[in-house]
Amino acid sequence: xxxxxxxxxxxxxxxxxxxxxxxxxxxxxxxxxxxxxxxxxxxxxxxxxxxxxxxxxxxxxxxxxxxxxxxxxxxxxxxxxxxxxxxxxxxxxxxxxxxxxxxxxxxxxxxxx
Amino acid sequence: xxxxxxxxxxxxxxxxxxxxxxxxxxxxxxxxxxxxxxxxxxxxxxxxxxxxxxxxxxxxxxxxxxxxxxxxxxxxxxxxxxxxxxxxxxxxxxxxxxxxxxxxxxxxxx
Numbered sequence: 001x002x003x004x005x006x007x008x009x010x011x012x013x014x015x016x017x018x019x020x021x022x023x024x025x026x027x028x029x030x031x032x033x034x035x036x037x038x039x040x041x042x043x044x045x046x047x048x049x050x051x052x053x054x055x056x057x058x059x060x061x062x063x064x065x066x067x068x069x070x071x072x073x074x075x076x077x078x079x080x081x082x083x084x085x086x087x088x089x090x091x092x093x094x095x096x097x098x099x100x101x102x103x104x105x106x107x108x109x110x111x112x113x
Numbered sequence: 114x115x116x117x118x119x120x121x122x123x124x125x126x127x128x129x130x131x132x133x134x135x136x137x138x139x140x141x142x143x144x145x146x147x148x149x150x151x152x153x154x155x156x157x158x159x160x161x162x163x164x165x166x167x168x169x170x171x172x173x174x175x176x177x178x179x180x181x182x183x184x185x186x187x188x189x190x191x192x193x194x195x196x197x198x199x200x201x202x203x204x205x206x207x208x209x210x211x212x213x214x215x216x217x218x219x220x221x222x223x
Contacts (some may be wrong), residue, residue, distance in 0.1 A: 004155070032210050043203055043217040044156065045115075081181070086154055092210070100146065101170055101205070101212060103155030 003027060006089050006104035014112050016086045019076040021107050023089030026070065030091040033065055033073045038086045038106065048074060115139070117206050119215035126194050126222050130191045134189040136204030145187040146212065147179060148203040156203055162187060194222045 004025045013019045021035075032051050036044035049062040050056045050072070052055040073092075076083055086106040093099055116139035126132050138145055144163045148156035158171035162181035177193040185206070191198060199222045205212040 034211070036214075043201070043214040046211060046213060051210075082216075090155075100161060100171065101148075101156070102158070102159040105153070105155045 002104070003102050004091055004104040006087075006107045007107040008105055010020050010110045011107055012110045012112055013079050015079060015081060016077050019079045019083065019109055019111070020111055021074040021076075021087050021109065022090075023072045023074075023104055024070055025072070025089075025091045025102075027091065027093065027102075028067075028070065029093055031094050032092040033063070033072045034090040034092070034101070035061075035063060035072075036088040036090060036103075037083075038088055040085075044088055076109075079109075081113060084109055084111045115213035115215065117142075117204060117213055117215035119202075119204050119218050121218060122216065123219045128196060128219065128222055130193055130194050131190065131192045132194060132220065134187070134191075134202050134204075134220070136187045136206070136215055138185045138187065138204075138206035139208075139213070141184075142206035142208045142213075142214070143185055144207050145181055145185065146205045146207075147187070147189045148205065149198075150201040150203060150217075151171075152200075159189070191220075196222050198222050 035048040038044045041100045048063040060077045064073045088106045090101040118137040146161040147159040150156040161169040202218045204215045
């Protein structure tokens with residue numbers, strides 16, 4: 001079982017729709033959870049972080065965390081063509097090696113006109 | 114703009130050679146981590162430095178080594194390059210929990 005799993009996609013949504021990206025993780029000791037956006041040929045850019053169960057909203061982005069189900073999701077409302085990218089889910093433990101980021105393979109999102 | 118700068122942005126090396134990649138962190142970011150990202154994969158953790166000491170390492174062989182300097186800049190050294198070392202190498206720095214990446218170094222080993 002992979003430590004962090006994501007559907008590789010591509011996930012295709014029309015402009016203006018809601019994109020829903022999902023991620024599961026295996027380590028129950030994970031403390032912090034992140035979503036990074038990565039455009040082709042570029043480095044990952046942090047867009048959301050979440051640390052406790054529930055929802056966290058920032059503009060058009062909402063991150064959701066359910067530690068009991070070991071599940072993290074990212075909703076993108078009013079999707080725009082500029083949102084087309086690969087979205088990486090990352091989880092982090094507490095200290096030392098455990099504080100490394102463990103990434104999924106990413107979900108490629110395509111927002112169509 | 115994350116304030117994390119990596120150099121060079123691209124380079125090509127021959128199998129068996131050695132390479133040094135550099136990272137300049139944001140002021141006050143005392144933790145730096147290095148990741149390797151192969152095409153189509155998520156970044157893989159190589160190692161982490163906190164206040165010039167290595168305090169975490171992933172499943173990479175000893176030919177991958179690093180340094181962190183008093184100004185929190187960092188180096189990744191790879192000896193005896195192999196074709197499979199071709200990847201995007203990412204430096205991430207943080208002062209707290211959130212990590213911010215540099216633009217990466219694209220290494221091609223031929």
